[in-house]
Amino acid sequence: AQSVTxxxxxxxxxxxxxxxxxxNYSSSVSVYLFWYVQYPNQGLQLLLKYLSGSxxxxxxxxxxxxxxxxxxxxHLRKPSVHISDTAEYFCAVSRGFQKLVFGTxxxxxxxx
Amino acid sequence: xAGVTQFPSHSVIExxxxxxxxxxxxxxxxxxxWYRRVMGKEIKFLLHFVKESKQDESGMPNNRFLAERxxxxxxTLKVQPAxxxxxxxxxxxxxxxxxxxxxxxxxxxxxxxx
Numbered sequence: 001a002q003s004v005t006x007x008x009x010x011x012x013x014x015x016x017x018x019x020x021x022x023x024n025y026s027s028s029v030s031v032y033l034f035w036y037v038q039y040p041n042q043g044l045q046l047l048l049k050y051l052s053g054s055x056x057x058x059x060x061x062x063x064x065x066x067x068x069x070x071x072x073x074x075h076l077r078k079p080s081v082h083i084s085d086t087a088e089y090f091c092a093v094s095r096g097f098q099k100l101v102f103g104t105x106x107x108x109x110x111x112x
Numbered sequence: 113x114a115g116v117t118q119f120p121s122h123s124v125i126e127x128x129x130x131x132x133x134x135x136x137x138x139x140x141x142x143x144x145x146w147y148r149r150v151m152g153k154e155i156k157f158l159l160h161f162v163k164e165s166k167q168d169e170s171g172m173p174n175n176r177f178l179a180e181r182x183x184x185x186x187x188t189l190k191v192q193p194a195x196x197x198x199x200x201x202x203x204x205x206x207x208x209x210x211x212x213x214x215x216x217x218x219x220x221x222x223x224x225x226x
Contacts, residue, residue, distance in 0.1 A: 032213060043116075043219035044155075044203065097143055097213045099157035099168060100205075103152065 003035045004025040011109055015083055021076040021106045023065075023091030031076040031093040034100065035065055039087045047089070050074065059083070067071035086110045114138065116218035118204050124224045131193040133221045135205030142189050143150070143167075145207075145215060146179060150200040158202075161187060173198075194225045 003026045012105065013019050035047040048059025055067040065076045074091060088107050092100040117136045125131050137144045146158040158177070159169040163184035172179070176195070181187040192200050201222050205215040 034214075044205075044217035046214065046216065049214060085218070092155075094213050094215075097160075097162075097167075099160060099171070100144065100147070100155075100215060101157070102147075102155040104154045111133070 001094070002031060002101045004091050004103035005107050008090055008103065008106050010107045010109065013081055013108065015110055015112050016028075016080050017080050019077065019085075019108065020080050021089050021091075022085050022106065023074045023076065023103060025072050025074065025091070025093050027093060027095075029095060031095055033065075033067060034092045035059065035063070035074075035076050036090045036092060036093070038086050038090065038105075042096055044090065048077070049099065075082055081108070081110050114203055116206050116216055118202075118218040118221050120221060121219065122222045122224075124226065125194055126226050127196055128193045129192065129195055130176055131187045131223060133191075133202050133223070135187045135189070135204030135218060137204070141206035141216075142184070143207040143215075144181060145205040146187070146189055147203040147205065148195075148200050149203070149220075155203065169211050173196070190221075194223075196225050199223055199225045209224075 005024045033050040036044045037047050048057045050057045050067045058064045088105045090105050091103040094100045119134045144161040150153045157171040161166045161181045178190045201220045203220045204218045207215045
């Protein structure tokens, strides 16, 4: 069985500062890794995904994530955040076409 | 291309009543998934359709929940009778039949059971 841990429930940061949202996963087999974002009053939007190949994955809105197999991590980063990045971010894993297993989410709060 | 749509966006019902949620996947997507987020907790899987067949329904909480996908297009999720603990946001997602699994989510239905 897979599991995902997002240790930070909330991350406050000032505008234009860098941010890292942490995600660790547990799985005995190879998995696909995803980051989704939920803006206020909206549905889930795919930010980026790691399927195979390069361990550095670039997504939308300037976000990127790095897959680290030895540390079983898939941390999300952005070098300079904007107010509009305020949202809840979810890390998830899946095997093939099986269900997504989500972490508990991290609320990113960007203030001026 | 239209995304995944869900109806209604909000539903407020009383305990014991019946509610039916609908999901229209992206056209051509054979895989359809239902998830639920209870307030303050993680998003949890409910079930997975491949076309009209239930591939995995291991996440369905109990027999008060019934999901259907007649004809392999849209899906409905019925809760009968609804209980207070059924309150939450119900998400639907769909994906194509490829070797990868990128699921595209709908906006969700917020269900409140009073």
